[in-house]
Every structure is written in structure tokens, then in C-alpha cells.
Amino acid sequence: MWKKISFNVKITSVLRGSDKMNLPNYKEAMKRNKKYDTVTYSIDKELLNKYSGKKYFLKTYGCQMNEHDSENIKAMLEELGFIETDDYEKSDLVLLNTCSIRENAHNKAFGMLGRLKHLKESNPDLIVGICGCMAQEEGVVKSILNDYKWINFVMGTHNIYRLPYILDQAIETNNQEIEVFSKEGDLVESIPVKRDNGFKAWVNIIYGCDKFCTYCIVPYTRGGERSRKKEDILNEIKTLKELGYKEVTLLGQNVNAYGKDLYSDYGLGELLEEVAKMGIPRITFMTSHPWDFTDKMIDVIAKYPNIMPYIHLPLQSGSSKILKLMGRRYTKESYLELFDKMKKKIPNVSISTDIIVGFPGETEEDFNETLEVANYCKYDNAFTFIYSPRENTPAAKLKDDVSLEEKERRLYLLNDTVNKYFLENNKKLEGKAVDVLVCGLSEKKKDNYYGYTFNNKLINFTGNTKIGDIVKVKVTSAKTWSLDGEICE
Ligand code: SAH
Numbered sequence: 001m002w003k004k005i006s007f008n009v010k011i012t013s014v015l016r017g018s019d020k021m022n023l024p025n026y027k028e029a030m031k032r033n034k035k036y037d038t039v040t041y042s043i044d045k046e047l048l049n050k051y052s053g054k055k056y057f058l059k060t061y062g063c064q065m066n067e068h069d070s071e072n073i074k075a076m077l078e079e080l081g082f083i084e085t086d087d088y089e090k091s092d093l094v095l096l097n098t099c100s101i102r103e104n105a106h107n108k109a110f111g112m113l114g115r116l117k118h119l120k121e122s123n124p125d126l127i128v129g130i131c132g133c134m135a136q137e138e139g140v141v142k143s144i145l146n147d148y149k150w151i152n153f154v155m156g157t158h159n160i161y162r163l164p165y166i167l168d169q170a171i172e173t174n175n176q177e178i179e180v181f182s183k184e185g186d187l188v189e190s191i192p193v194k195r196d197n198g199f200k201a202w203v204n205i206i207y208g209c210d211k212f213c214t215y216c217i218v219p220y221t222r223g224g225e226r227s228r229k230k231e232d233i234l235n236e237i238k239t240l241k242e243l244g245y246k247e248v249t250l251l252g253q254n255v256n257a258y259g260k261d262l263y264s265d266y267g268l269g270e271l272l273e274e275v276a277k278m279g280i281p282r283i284t285f286m287t288s289h290p291w292d293f294t295d296k297m298i299d300v301i302a303k304y305p306n307i308m309p310y311i312h313l314p315l316q317s318g319s320s321k322i323l324k325l326m327g328r329r330y331t332k333e334s335y336l337e338l339f340d341k342m343k344k345k346i347p348n349v350s351i352s353t354d355i356i357v358g359f360p361g362e363t364e365e366d367f368n369e370t371l372e373v374a375n376y377c378k379y380d381n382a383f384t385f386i387y388s389p390r391e392n393t394p395a396a397k398l399k400d401d402v403s404l405e406e407k408e409r410r411l412y413l414l415n416d417t418v419n420k421y422f423l424e425n426n427k428k429l430e431g432k433a434v435d436v437l438v439c440g441l442s443e444k445k446k447d448n449y450y451g452y453t454f455n456n457k458l459i460n461f462t463g464n465t466k467i468g469d470i471v472k473v474k475v476t477s478a479k480t481w482s483l484d485g486e487i488c489e
């Protein structure tokens, strides 16, 4: 049994730098530290297995950064003795690792909180925690303080390594613990990790984002750009290789900025090259901003056969006017120049993108330019979004002047345009044999497998193999979102 929960609100005062208290504060979050240290994670012995046998349920929203943070969170909870469950109704601890990127990400998390409130009414011993990007939002934390007093703890993105202490404190004191640093602190190495599988791994190379695109909340929720030391990254990948991992994704909100804060002559191109030489069968990276995509990076991707010919290159808009309002630092023309260079230099490269419709001031003409670029680029995949104003961002102060109906119409038209190229590109693979990393059993057909091609295309296939292997698969038919095939060797 936990101790009885009371609803006192206490704000832990963990002093950090000039931060006065640990509630999120956007003014602080906008500042950028020039200096930070790298420190090593450790946990007090008294906490190890202290909660042995208790069950936890962790729900992750948002991007790969959050997915990977969740792998760290799981490992820390298991150090405390917790066991994972996929049934939140039967768990002792429910933790939501949240995302702020668009309104609907918020709604999903708040919807889940509604269900948890009910659950907590019938089970007052349930511990509920919130972490991730929403925890960094002033508005969200205010609303938790006022209206969600039953939530046991809130932990920001900059201090996930403090989870064992924050959680323990919340349980021991019965108080609502809120520990959110507005600004990033030191870079913490060696946080334990429970990876989702034994063949594909995420590896953080850089944290935060300094781009401040006007619509985006990430630079406030994730702090300034901080690169991990190359030795730490290479050591992690060396271990992954020894463990038999087949694919490594170098992760960051803006991986192209890797190294700029640490080195004068070592960036993502150099890092990719060193990783490629280590011999992991598949290497990829995510996400790259078109702004600092260098020729060196393109050359390295083209040169090494184990770097996947797959690049996610967010466009956001095809109108230079809107790109300027978005603060994207490139024009339609410079984007297309980069795109053409990639297509020319990297054989069979697949390029995917992100596009936002309905940004303030987007006219029919601006939108048509987006369609033109989409028709020119014939992307292999595209993630399309309706603009969603985010708290405290510069764009949220602009008049949101495109009606919802019009935004929906544009999204529909855009999807219609991009989807036909997914099919067209996939059709080119029919009859060909492609390398596939086997990722699991297909949900639809029990004896089928699914996996990803070397160009990161989803494929369902039949044949004898095992999860985690790389096999040759003949593509038998192409669909818009996936391929079908059969193992050919
Ligand atoms: N760092 C990545 C983006 C991460 S967010 C990059 O710059 O490429 C993923 C995508 O969400 C963005 O590319 C953008 O298309 C979308 N997005 C971000 N903020 C948004 C907002 N306020 N409304 C709608 N879509 C948004």
C-alpha cells in the first residue's frame, strides 16, 4: 500500500543557476546558456528496488525524442523495482510522457487525465505523474496547480534523470511535487535505458533547438542546442554494435546543428562518417532542418553503403513569403536547390517531409505554391498538419486568419496530391528485391512479417525469417502506404 494521498501543493525549491523556482517560465526558457557540463547519472542505493513489485504504465505521446526519453524513464522505474504493465487500470503508477506540438496532442493527454481522475476516485492509492513537453508549458502547469490537484507529480524535460527522487518524494510526502526547470542544465550521460527492441536503437546526438521557427513550441520545451560529446556517442554505438543492433537512428530536433556548440571542425557529416566506418548495417538520422544541411553531409550519405538513402527534409510551406513568416531561414528556391542536389548525388534517395497548411496569412496563391513544390518533389512520404497556434510562440500573436473550413480543404487537397506520389514511387519497386529489416509479425495477417526497406518503406511479407534479421524481399505489389512482398533468399 502507498501512504494515503493528501492534496497539499508544495513546490520543491531546487535552485539551479539563476532560476528562482522550478515552475516553467517562458522568459527563462528563451535564454540560451553558452556553457554546460557533462555529468554522470547515478541513483542512491536506498532507492534501488524500493518499490519492488509495484506496476507502472507509461504512455508516450509525440516524437522520437519522447519515445527515447521513455526508454530512459522505463529503465529508471525498473531500477526502483517497478514492473511494466500495459493495463493502466491495474497499475500502481501511471506516467504520461506528453507532447505540446499541436492542440490535438494536448487534447489526447487531457482526455487520458479525465480517465485517470475516475480511476483515482476508485483507487486513491494510484500515483499519477506528468512529464514531457507539456510539463514545460506555463499554462499547463498553472492548470495542474489549480484544477488537477490530484496529480501527484510533474517533471520537466530537463530533469528526467531526477525521476527516481521526484517520484519517491511525491510518494513519501503525499504532496503534489512539481519540478520543472525552465532552462536546460547539464548534459547527463549514462541514464539507464530499456530499449524497445534488440535490433533498432535511437541514439541522442543533440538536445534542444535554437531555430525558433515562429509557430513552434519546441525551443521553449526542450531548451537550447546541446551536443553530446562525440566520444560518448561513438561509445554508445560501439556497445550497440556489440549487442547485435542492426539499425541506429541519430536523434535530435535539429541534427544538422550537431557539434556547432562543441567543435570548430566536427559536425554531423564527420559524425555520420565515423559511425558508418564502425560497420553498423543501417544508419539514419532525424530530423534535419534544410538550413544547415551541408555538402559534406550529402557526400557522406552518398559514399557509405550503410547510411540509409532516406532523408526527412521538412518543407513546411512552398511559399517564400510564408517561410519568412515562419522564420524558416530558407526560400522555396533554396529548398529546391538542396532537394535537387540530394536527388542528384545520392542514388535512389527517398525524401519525406512535413508540411503545415493554414499558417496565418497563407493565401490561396501561397497554398498553390505548396502544391507546386509537392508536385515537383514527389515525396516518398509526407506528414501534413493544420497550423495550430501554440502558447507564447511569435506566430500565436499573428491573426489566425484562415478559417478552419478552409484549412481542412487545403489539408485534404494537399493529402490528395502527396498521396498519389507515395503510390507512384512505391510502384517503381514492384518486381525488385529489396533489403528489409524484419521488425515484427504483421497485425493483420498472423503469419506475415513486417519490416522496413533500406529506404525506410514499410513492407509486409511472407517467408521464413526471424525478427531482427535483414533479409532480401521481392516486392510483389505496391500500395500507397506500404509494400507487399515475399522473401527471396
Ligand atoms: N525539428 C523538426 C520538427 C519537429 S516538430 C524540424 O524542424 O523539422 C514536427 C513537425 O510538426 C514540424 O515539422 C511541423 O511540420 C509540425 N509543427 C510544429 N509546430 C506546429 C504547429 N504549431 N502547428 C502545426 N504543425 C506544427
Ligand code: SF4
Residues within 6 Å of the ligand: 209, 210, 211, 212, 213, 216, 217, 218, 219, 253, 254, 289
Ligand atoms: Fe521547431 Fe523549427 Fe526547431 Fe524544428 S527547427 S523543432 S520546427 S523550432
Ligand code: F3S
Residues within 6 Å of the ligand: 061, 062, 063, 064, 065, 066, 098, 099, 100, 101, 132, 133, 217, 218, 221, 222
Ligand atoms: Fe512533441 Fe516535444 Fe517532441 S512537443 S514533437 S514531444 S519535442
